[in-house]
Amino acid sequence: MIRPEGDRSAMVNRRHAGCLPGQKRFLEEVKALRNPGQRLGVWSKLVTLPTLLSVALISCGGASNNPSSTSLNDDMTGTITVAYSTTYVFDSDDTSVIWWDKVKKEFEAAYPKAKLNLQGFNGTDVDLVNKVALEYKNPSTTPDVFMLPTGYVGQWVGSDYLLPLDSFVTDSSKAPFWKSFPKVIQDESRINGKVYAVNTGENDSAIYYNTSMLTKAGISVPWAPKNWNDLLTAARAVKKSGQNVVSFWAPAGTSAGAGGVLQGSANMVYGSSTPTIYDYKTNKWVVDSPGLRETFQFYKSVYSEGLGGSTSDLFSPKAVGRPVVLLKDHQMAIAIGSNWFADAWTEQNRHWATAAQEASAVPLPTSKGQAPGSASTLGGWAVSISKVTKHPQLSWGLIKVIQSDDNQTYIANRAGFVPPSQTVAHSDGFLNFAPPFNKAFGDTLPNSKLVPSEQEGYPAWVQGIGQATGQIATDPNTSVDAAIKILHDTVANQVGADKVETLK
Template structure:
């Protein structure tokens, strides 16, 4: 058989992914997917991976994959999808259930139940995690010492956070006491890295009730909005120009490095972005300068830890002609080294719990990676429904308005939230708890 004929006889499995958005650098994305292809091609010489990189940002990835999936001839056998978009793709009939294959996958049993559920619809699993984002509290130890606060800080309630921010404001002039992402500038991602964490630690974190209605007034929402109002009424937050910047979610990284920020509710990728491998120039002093702890619940109620969950998942096309090899490729991508590399290079936390304990992950960005792994099992997912974006935007608007207008009440913020959701979804789709 000629070389060309041999090549043509191989099974070709297509793999689509975001080449410019998901990983910390484009080079890391290329390196990771090249490694996946090399590992699969070596393990299964009768088959090969064809990479389908998708340039651009979050929306570009979703739009391109939507176009590809509409035709059997262009639908990728395997694709990397963001968790919030899974419902849209599954409800369109584009994804293949994976339950039979997962029944024998050793790594699947190590996923926390919340992460196993992020790709589950109507009792079947259509996608599996390839990396998660969660959130923690970061704080400047030197500023805490100057303010008379413990350098080994362990807040138990939200009031503990506000008390520390007030002490910073009083005794460390010229710095931002507390960062919390509010407003609409970062969209759902901003909620994921900001006030969504507080809601998950509130007295009632319900977003969508058992009947499927969207919660627009609850004790939990009012606790979150009261925290935001208190924070900005007392001038404990950052400037509105930073808050409403398109790159708001990454503002704390720079503020911390410049010595201009004391406390932040921030994502797990902070530590990795300060390491020698990722950043240029490196901030070698970060582990000695910036501490990290879990975000507490509102009053210290169990479990005492709060965080959001959001990540990227792997899915197989319902129309694939190579189901077995598509699964084999997905399985290769879930191997330990692949998942640890993805975590370190894209700012993820591996879903498999044994991977999070590997020195290759823990020692990549100490002490940050260890804490992000510790809080991961406590994370809560947002509903994988298209309507979630409406509810999310309503809460973003409410928090942003409270930050901008000191005379705005929590009642008015709730009323505005109700009005927006009612206008977009209908009042019959709203719930009060």
């Protein structure tokens, strides 16, 4: 789906005065890099540069009004409030209303002496977080439960807004769903050893392909590439077969911002022999490594051999969504893409009724087939509990209702998510909604990794790798060394030479 984004430059300027020097520089980086166009698809919901802008805005706010501790005693009576987006998570506003009304009905049936107040907010994820952040400044207006993008959780914990949930998730009677979450999902909102939010849906990436195009090229289907050479072999065969289509979509350039990196080069880095973007041990950005060199060499192969997309598509403001259309219109054979593509093909404006018969998806393999065998970026939405709530047990009761298999299935299918629960991800209700695509993305989830979007300087790394891949797409004669230099110089110039490193 397409969600328009408003101009937030005035808000940036107003917030500068209250920021620390490093945060101010971060805001300036984001403002310089942000794409004023439209955001397409669920990936863009999760970790776009405007999203990072909102994170910075929150981190520049005043001190928390929260008390130092919260009693977990609760008589399970009274009213709790949940804050959420009415217009940004689901495919349509109608499905959002249906799901939240269903959750409210089930919650009030499970807890007859309690009421649930639904506090929905219109607008983008940026609007949602900024509006709710104002409510958190005063305990009397703070919602008990908040559904937010996982990329924000660390900032809210840093403001001392959220209640640790370990006492709930470690109790199987209170969190029967928790054991079905892969460790990477359990750890997604674990900050300094404590869990502060529970995931409600994920986005990851894999490989889409047109079955008939690969068959005509002599590639056996179902296709199961084991390494990057298998990807290139298939793409070369498609080109050689003379089908006059894009053989392999590898997102490049900066026009799509963080969304393009999430659906493209970051996946390749995570599938490389050095799957590190940010070194948490040294607190430095990796700007040269064997894995980055593998990634840039892969891009050189794609674009020097004429396998990739046109620069007009790659550098379009709508680049994130172009493969959705090109695959549907039978103009593309293979693409790195997000799980929301399949969901988009169920929508009226991009409907592809025969997608399940004409296309398929497989996990993105690692560069040489090394463990764990597949790789992907990761991002999602989660529910948290306020540290000042007077009803912690009741608030957890709401999260338990939200995490039912049925509710996970509904939000996954109608918001373009992969369910965090492996039980739900392998259920017929999810697999049969958008077959065969949902299975591939469910299988990919356990090996997915978060991008370090919470770190200051992430916009600079996004810009650097976007410029490097864009240069290769524009001039395939660009050397790997030159691409590395572009990434190094872009990041070092913006975050400081002492904040970057080379891994051997």
